[in-house]
Amino acid sequence: xxQLVESGGGLVKxxxxxxxxxxxxxxxxxxxxxxxxxxxPGKGLEWVSSISSSSxxxxxxxxxxxRFTISRDNAKNSLYLQMNSLRAEDTxxxxxxxxxxxxxxxxxxxxxx
Amino acid sequence: AIQMTQSPxxxxxxxxxxxxxxxxxxxxxxxxxxxxQQKPGKAPKLxxxxxxxxxxxxxxxxxxxxxxxxxxxxxxxxxxxxxxTYYCLQDYNYPFTFGPGTKVDIK
Numbered sequence: 001x002x003q004l005v006e007s008g009g010g011l012v013k014x015x016x017x018x019x020x021x022x023x024x025x026x027x028x029x030x031x032x033x034x035x036x037x038x039x040x041p042g043k044g045l046e047w048v049s050s051i052s053s054s055s056x057x058x059x060x061x062x063x064x065x066x067r068f069t070i071s072r073d074n075a076k077n078s079l080y081l082q083m084n085s086l087r088a089e090d091t092x093x094x095x096x097x098x099x100x101x102x103x104x105x106x107x108x109x110x111x112x113x
Numbered sequence: 114a115i116q117m118t119q120s121p122x123x124x125x126x127x128x129x130x131x132x133x134x135x136x137x138x139x140x141x142x143x144x145x146x147x148x149x150q151q152k153p154g155k156a157p158k159l160x161x162x163x164x165x166x167x168x169x170x171x172x173x174x175x176x177x178x179x180x181x182x183x184x185x186x187x188x189x190x191x192x193x194x195x196x197x198t199y200y201c202l203q204d205y206n207y208p209f210t211f212g213p214g215t216k217v218d219i220k
Contacts, residue, residue, distance in 0.1 A: 035209075037157075044200065044211060044212075044213050044214045045149075045151075045157060045200055045202075045211040045214075046211065047202075047208060047209040047210065047211065050207065050209070059207040059208065060208075061208050062114075062208070095156055095157075100147050100159055100162060100202065100204060101159050101162070101168070102159075103156040103157055103158075104156065105155075105156055106156055
């Protein structure tokens with residue numbers, strides 16, 4: 001069974017940093033591109049970032065470019081999102097997703113003073 | 114970036130109704146479109162990929178159609194468990210973009 005489990009969310013002050021992790025199991029992690037998608041409270045879905053299976057290709061939404069860094073460790077079946085210079089508008093549930101087909105349950109990031 | 118619009122933004126329907134949701138892209142995206150269902154407090158669930166292919170395990174009352182810029186999600190006979198918010202997503206090019214969502218609730 002495909003499982004994606006996010007962790008690392010929490011409360012952080014504006015300007016702070018946080019690192020999200022996504023532990024994958026039940027499939028060959030190294031064969032799939034991975035994504036981060038977020039959802040602000042009461043709002044719609046927003047694609048954040050994608051990374052190809054071998055990390056050769058990386059893409060970001062304009063809203064996070066230069067502040068967030070996506071990475072992966074295929075040996076550890078793990079996906080990461082390093083978030084720096086956090087803003088109030090980054091407050092959201094962050095989901096990791098295997099391509100478009102499988103999603104984790106999300107981790108809440110709250111940016112507030 | 115490709116803009117995605119959805120209509121309607123919300124609708125009220127009864128069990129057994131046929132429901133149609135439309136998604137439009139600001140430029141052609143071939144058939145690189147997916148439809149997602151999301152219930153409150155839950156992760157989105159993929160229903161349709163490549164515009165018209167039914168994801169494994171999804172009931173056959175869900176169907177998708179379209180290509181280019183105009184796409185449709187149809188629920189042939191609405192069931193109680195189908196009350197949710199539906200999103201389209203274009204994965205034709207980066208940045209991927211979602212539609213704003215269509216909330217389906219009980220009439």
